Amino acid sequence: MDDNINTTMVLKKVDSLERELARLKRDILHGLVFRKRSKKLKPSLFGSIRGGDITEEMIEESKHQLFRNLTDV
DSSP: OHHHHHHHHHHHHHHHHHHHHHHHHHHHHHHHHHHHHHHHOOOOOTTTSOSSOOOHHHHHHHHHHHSOOGGGO
């Protein structure tokens, strides 16, 4: 009788692992599909800059703000 209980517990654990693997596979495949779709989308900067064109000064200022000197670290 004790062997039946152990076998039942092992089978339940195997079933649980199979379901978890199926969920993980689904999540991975969903992520791959989402990444493929997102690569096709091209981001738009429309409305990101107030009025006028982007100037070289704006680009340089942004570079300096983003890539500050790391001497103070």
